[in-house]
Amino acid sequence: MSEIKKKIQSVLPGGAWNPPYDTSYLPPEHSDVVIVGGGVIGLSVAYWLKRLEKPRGAIRVLVVERDHTYSQASTALSVGGIRQQFSVPENIQLSLFSVEFLRNINEYLAVVDDPPLDIQFNPSGYLLLASEKGAAVMESNVKVQRQEGAKVCLMSPEQLRNKFPWINTEGVALASYGMEYEGWFDPWCLLQGLRRKVQSMGVLFCHGEVTRFVSSSSHTETTSGEEVTLKRIHEVHVKIDRSLEYQPVECALVINAAGAWSGQIAELAGVGKGPPGTLQGTKLPVERRKRYVYLWHCPQGPGLETPFVVDASGAYFRREGLGNNYLGGCSPTEEEEPDPGNLEVDHDFFQDKVWPPLAQRVPAFETLKVRSAWAGYYDYNTFDQNGVVGPHPLVVNMYFATGFSGHGLQQAPAVGRAVAEMVLDGHFQTINLNPFHFSRFYLGEKVQEHNII
């Protein structure tokens, strides 16, 4: 009886309209922007779109995320470091803005009546070590970093021994140490803070997977007389989790922020379907790469002042908490790349590839005990290990914000703002990310980042 009463009340004017069956799990039928991927990059784009839009409430944004537990998302599994020690100036600028965003996170992401966020930032800095071969490159990198405003200092092996007596400086020719604004923080807190704020700003979330793009093509001629086929995506088919049901969402723009799975989303949209060597045939070169992180306990290990140390061999570690625990890992070489089909951890990799260089660099690490380990994905850009930001030249309403190869988390706030500026104004206003455009894959212009961890 009360059910019938509720139904009558909902139909009468003034009541909420409840259709005969519950469709609240389905995404809306129309949305201006559909963001594929609800990780830190996708949420950052959503946040800046809602923040920079004029007038307020103008843009309807939908974020499609197929795993709300974020069990495989790179954001949640990240080690959480943030640094400005890059070689490409745009990367340094992105990181500088992101760190300012994190410092003022409670002004940017404040929601009335909710407690303030504590991202647990450790301002301990990054220490990059270089051997004889890499010393000249490191010096020129530090010069670029200083020009952009990062506070980095160079240290000789002598100074290194004075400052950090637990380091064995054999083989180290030069070290660069970030004094301010570098360190590590809690990525989960940033993710949830963004989610909470973005929901309060009116962005809709959908728990589903993008399975199809419905697009239309038009043929035009370029100025030099060649025929090009421009594609425009009209609908995104979102399949609901664990069901065969899907909802076609009519959209104006699609933002590909799917991280390690961006390559698949791009293929669905028709990026790369064409003869190889042409612009139509250039695929998005972002693929999943598995990376391991190990947590170990070393009772005689380095103390509270330990920065995020990156050895010349590529192995890295940082302090975790107060109990002499350390997190670390190493990026494998191309030949040793593990199979990215699952997130199983290979413990032999630690024994063979991570422990020896770290034990050589920090003698205290010769006695350690691995407590646990996990694996996560890099959205690895096989072309030049830098992000892809901006629209695709042929699929005109698909924007990319992916391919960051391990430094996506630390650039997420700035990349979100850049993509929002591109969407709302048509060009970048604060940080110029034109070098990160998709067309560089076709033109072969690498923007190589040397300091990839």
Place this chain on the structure above:
Amino acid sequence: MAAPRAPLHLVMPVWNRGTRGIRGLSRAVALEGSQKKGRSLLQFLADRFYDVQALREYLLQKQVLKVHQKNRPFTYIKERFGPHAAGAYFILKQGGAVKFQGKEWIRSDAHGHFSLDFLKFQAVPVEAVNASGCAINYQGLDSLLALKELRSLWLQRCPHVDDWCLGRLHPLANSLQELSLAGCPRISERGLASLHHLQNLRRLDISDLHAVSNPGLTRILVEEMLPSCQVLGADWAQGLPSGPDEQSQDKASPIPA
């Protein structure tokens, strides 16, 4: 409305209460007040009307702007009278006290007025700054970092000094000998880790830091990090249980499990 920040701390079901362990590194944010009782009229209205919510957001923004305004740099004074005078002016304006080398302490009176005689000391460096209770924040530290011969800095009970500010103190490493951070609500052990740059530090006061999770262990680690510095406060014995009844509820054991 109660104290300025209190209504905005009010409770909603906090869902960044992540899992414990490696992935869920964020701690559950402390809930202040209770969900059921005592929701004031303003919060009730803010839940129902966008205008009231916008008003509350505006008021929150105004508070933030007030702190920014207090921390603005005094560039004219810096250019005209030098960095020491500008730093002194900044601290006196905030309500703190300044001591120039060889002179007495200068402090503003109850109404916030102070004499501008110190502007005549052109080259006399500032030796000690007492900024206890002042609303100094990250931006405001700009004025302090220009004081290259600062020997002691007291930042007791400053509500806006946090870990980021501590990471910024390294330019004072050559001269700073005494630093007091007692009672600052936002400083945690992560910020204390960045104090290792201050190699000339001889006295460090870290008592009453509520955001530090493990005061005893933190003090031991800070003492190891700064061997020639005397560390006060955060007594390691205060975290231990007092009697045999509390042995089973030992929450503050410094040995990691």
